[in-house]
Amino acid sequence: MALTTIGFDADDTLWHSESHFLLTTERFCELLAPWTQSSRLQNPSSAKSSQRDLIETQLINIERRNLRLLGYGAKAFTLSMIETAIEVSAGEIPASAIAEILEWGHELLNHPVELLDGVTDTLDALAGSYELLLITKGDLLHQESKIAKSGIAPVFSGIEILSNKTAASYERVLQQRSVPAKEFLMVGNSVRSDVLPVLELGAQAVHVPYHVTWALEEHDSTDLHAEQFHSCRHISELPELLSRLN
C-alpha cells in the first residue's frame, strides 16, 4: 500500500529546541557549582567536571520523577530546575538564584523559532504528493506559539499536540483522519517518541537525529532492523527516500 500521509515531529526535527535546553542546563550547573562538595576529589579539573555531572544527573533524576505529574516542556523543566537547586544546595540557595532560573524559563518559552536547514524546501517538495501532519508533544500553549511563529503551519493539513507520544496516541491521530497505519510514515529525531510507537502500529518511521538528545529521550537504535524503519542523516534526504519507498 502506498504512503499517503507523512507525520513530522517538531522540536529538534523542524526547529532547534534541545540546544536551548542544553545551554540552560550548562548555566544551571554553573549556578549550582558553589554548593557541590568536591573535597574527596584530587584533580581540580576532573573535580569540576564531576561536580557538573552530579548536578546534571540529579536534574535528570528529578525530571524523570516529575514526568508523570508535570509532563514535557519548558514549564516542567523550570519547576524541576528549581526543585533540583533546592535539593543540591540543601536548602541554601538564595532567592536571587531562583529568580534567575525563573528568568531562564521565560527565555526558553520566548525564544525565536529557528528552523533547521532544509526544512522549508523539504516540506514544499513533499506537500504536493502527501498529506503532511505536524505531531508534537509538550506544553500546549508553547507548541502552538512556536508553530505560529515558525511560518510553516500552512503546509500541514493537520496539527496535533499530544501530552505524550505513545502507540495509542498515534493510533488516535490516524483514526481521527481515517488514515490506515500502512499509509503512514513518521519523521522525527527521537527513537523513543517518533519511531518505536509508530513501528508498533505497523506504520513506517524515519529517524533523523539531532546533534543532541535529551537524556529522557535517549534510546539505542542500533538494534532496529525492522523493514519499516529508515534513517536519514538530514531531513533533505527525505524526498529521495520516499520516492524509493513508494
Place this chain on the structure above:
Amino acid sequence: MALTTIGFDADDTLWHSESHFLLTTERFCELLAPWTQSSRLQNPSSAKSSQRDLIETQLINIERRNLRLLGYGAKAFTLSMIETAIEVSAGEIPASAIAEILEWGHELLNHPVELLDGVTDTLDALAGSYELLLITKGDLLHQESKIAKSGIAPVFSGIEILSNKTAASYERVLQQRSVPAKEFLMVGNSVRSDVLPVLELGAQAVHVPYHVTWALEEHDSTDLHAEQFHSCRHISELPELLSRLN
C-alpha cells in the same frame, strides 16, 4: 434550528477546581505574611487583612503578566507563586518556603477529581438526545489526567483541550465536527471563557456559576441580555432549560 450539540466546560463546571487554587492562595498569603510591612496601619486586624490582600493582588498581577507566556493551569500558577514570593519578600524568602510552594503545585496536580453535585445525572439525562462535548483549557496533561480520573469521559463524543477559549478556538472545534453554531450550546461557569466567545459565534450559552471565580476569569454578566444567553443556578436545571429551548 434545533440544538444538537452541548459543550461542557470542565473545571468548576463538572468538578471542583478553583476551590483548591483558593485554598493554596490562602496558604501562600500566610506563608508570605512575615515579609509584608504593616507599620503604617493602625488596626491590627485590618492590617492583617490588608497584608493578605496586598499579597493576593501582587500574585494576580504576576499571573496576568505571565499569562501570554505561561498560559493557564497549575504549573503556570506555581511558577507565578514562586515569582511573587521572591518579589514580595524582596529576595529574602528562604529556599525552604519555595520548596513548600513547589509541593503545593504537585498537590494541585495530584488532587482527586470531585464531581459537582448533579453532574452525572445531568449528563446521563442529556446523552440520549444530544452530542456532548467536553471543552476545557489549561495544562494538556493535567486536563487529560482529570478527565481520565473523572470516570465521565465515555459520555462525551468529543474532548477538546484548548490553550485558550476564544471565538476562534470554539469555531475551530465546531468546524472540525461540522456543527453549525446555531445548533450549539455551551455550558460553563466562566462568562469570559464559556459565554462571551460562544455568543460571538451566534451559538447559545448557559452560565452556571461556581461559588468562587478566579480573578482573571471575573466578568460582569448583568449586562448580558442576548437571546442566546441563559443562566442556571445549578447544572441539574439544564435538562428542563433545554427542553424549553428546543
